[in-house]
Amino acid sequence: MKEVSLPKSATFSALPPIWPNSLLAEIRELQQHSSKHLVILDDDPTGTQTVHDIPLLTSWEIEQLRQEFDRSKVFFILTNSRSMAEEDACQLSIEIGQNLVAAAEQAGVDFFVLSRSDSTLRGHYPAEVDALCTGIGRTYDATIMVPFFQAGGRFTLHNTHYVQQGAELVPAAHTEFAKDKAFPFSSSYLPSYVAEKTGGRVAAEQVVGISIETIRKGGPTAVKQQLVATPKGSVIVINACDPRDLEVAVMGLHQAQAAGKSYIYRTAASFVRILAGMEETPLLNAKQMAIDTPVGGILFVGSHIKKSSQQLSKALELPGIFPIEIEVARLLNPSTQQIAIDEYLNTISEALAQGKNVVAYTSRTLVAAPTAKRSLSISRIISESICEVVQRLALQPRFLIAKGGITSNDIATKGLQVKRALVAGQLQAGVPVWKLGPESKFPGMHYVVYPGNVGGEEGLADALQAFEY
Numbered sequence: 001m002k003e004v005s006l007p008k009s010a011t012f013s014a015l016p017p018i019w020p021n022s023l024l025a026e027i028r029e030l031q032q033h034s035s036k037h038l039v040i041l042d043d044d045p046t047g048t049q050t051v052h053d054i055p056l057l058t059s060w061e062i063e064q065l066r067q068e069f070d071r072s073k074v075f076f077i078l079t080n081s082r083s084m085a086e087e088d089a090c091q092l093s094i095e096i097g098q099n100l101v102a103a104a105e106q107a108g109v110d111f112f113v114l115s116r117s118d119s120t121l122r123g124h125y126p127a128e129v130d131a132l133c134t135g136i137g138r139t140y141d142a143t144i145m146v147p148f149f150q151a152g153g154r155f156t157l158h159n160t161h162y163v164q165q166g167a168e169l170v171p172a173a174h175t176e177f178a179k180d181k182a183f184p185f186s187s188s189y190l191p192s193y194v195a196e197k198t199g200g201r202v203a204a205e206q207v208v209g210i211s212i213e214t215i216r217k218g219g220p221t222a223v224k225q226q227l228v229a230t231p232k233g234s235v236i237v238i239n240a241c242d243p244r245d246l247e248v249a250v251m252g253l254h255q256a257q258a259a260g261k262s263y264i265y266r267t268a269a270s271f272v273r274i275l276a277g278m279e280e281t282p283l284l285n286a287k288q289m290a291i292d293t294p295v296g297g298i299l300f301v302g303s304h305i306k307k308s309s310q311q312l313s314k315a316l317e318l319p320g321i322f323p324i325e326i327e328v329a330r331l332l333n334p335s336t337q338q339i340a341i342d343e344y345l346n347t348i349s350e351a352l353a354q355g356k357n358v359v360a361y362t363s364r365t366l367v368a369a370p371t372a373k374r375s376l377s378i379s380r381i382i383s384e385s386i387c388e389v390v391q392r393l394a395l396q397p398r399f400l401i402a403k404g405g406i407t408s409n410d411i412a413t414k415g416l417q418v419k420r421a422l423v424a425g426q427l428q429a430g431v432p433v434w435k436l437g438p439e440s441k442f443p444g445m446h447y448v449v450y451p452g453n454v455g456g457e458e459g460l461a462d463a464l465q466a467f468e469y
Helices: 008-013 024-033 062-071 086-107 127-136 190-197 212-229 243-258 269-275 306-316 328-332 337-353 372-392 405-415 459-466
Strands: 036-042 054-057 074-078 110-116 142-146 154-157 160-165 168-171 207-210 234-238 263-267 298-301 321-326 357-362 400-403 420-428 431-436 446-450
Touching (some): 008 168, 024 243, 036 086, 054 062, 086 110, 086 127, 110 127, 190 207, 190 234, 207 212, 212 243, 234 243, 243 263, 243 269, 298 306, 298 405, 298 459, 306 321, 306 357, 306 400, 321 337, 321 372, 328 372, 337 357, 337 372, 372 405, 400 405, 420 446, 420 459, 446 459
Parallel strands (some): 036 074, 036 110, 054 074, 142 234, 142 263, 207 234, 298 357
Antiparallel strands (some): 154 160, 160 168, 420 431
């Protein structure tokens, strides 16, 4: 099947009109009165980019999960499994699944799970979803796949997943994301993508797509009818070009579940908000989040994708920025790693104490790795080195922004020692902000998690400027 780019405006104009009525209030009512808690397992910390006022856990001991079931109807567990080798990600999924079952039994509640992953199709699929099912000890009628993510320009049409680039919709397999050393793929047509990732265990012909036409013309009832008729064990792709499409799909899923069906989910961030019945809220005011201190703020950039490097270049053009290049080669060499960490810590600390805003970024030359496992290992060494710098900071920065999934996760869990945080909202579309818990290095601090694949060229510069007043 030949995959071609499409003009977004003309393509969307030719589609049927969206479903006329918002269903979000009804979805929210169903979720609030449901007997089941919603638990989102997030494979990197950027999945909170569409929600607000939802807790996020970075550990999953049974007692902590039991307490969270007592206090929250919806919550995230940050697994960071995208940074792990597949076997480690699977073992983690089994462990979390088992702990959720034990905690739910102790709390006297039931739950369902959503595996939140990348809107550009990177991650341990289907391995960690299968492992999660093993840990929970349940079988499901189907896996629901929804990679749509509006804030990042990710749309699914005719079962093909697209990434918006300018005015064009580019098939995801034709973008840099498909060339990810750890998670490469060759097809944007999701039935073929599933067949590729499952090694043929699920044939392309076995993947069922719920089309835009079904969603927009038939509404929830038509979606429910197709879901109920789908054979057990299928993968079901939800096509979506607007959040209203997801509202219709979620209502259809509720109706199918009322008819006895059960599902496990593999989705991007937009679906999480709709499934929780959550309204969008205004973007956060960064001036209100920054603490009143003469100490400067800091931005760490670890992501190496093209978009991140473009954003970094614009950020470095801002007046008064104190740039620090973190030389990757020094961190990867055991004989120079600790010396480099000490030097970077001292330089950053001095700049912050002088009230300067620091942009600390890893060198942009990507280190070649022979295998996907080695590529992930290199990323972790770099990230953990940055974390040591954060962990040893003596002064709380006026703000802290982290760019990139692995970088922002490790800074949160290892540098800032976050165990539980509250998703406060978004600084920009698709850019989540967490309010850190009392156990963290800087209690109550607002921490900006800036995804690698989100934002325009001025995104990081705008984020830095937002904290100026």
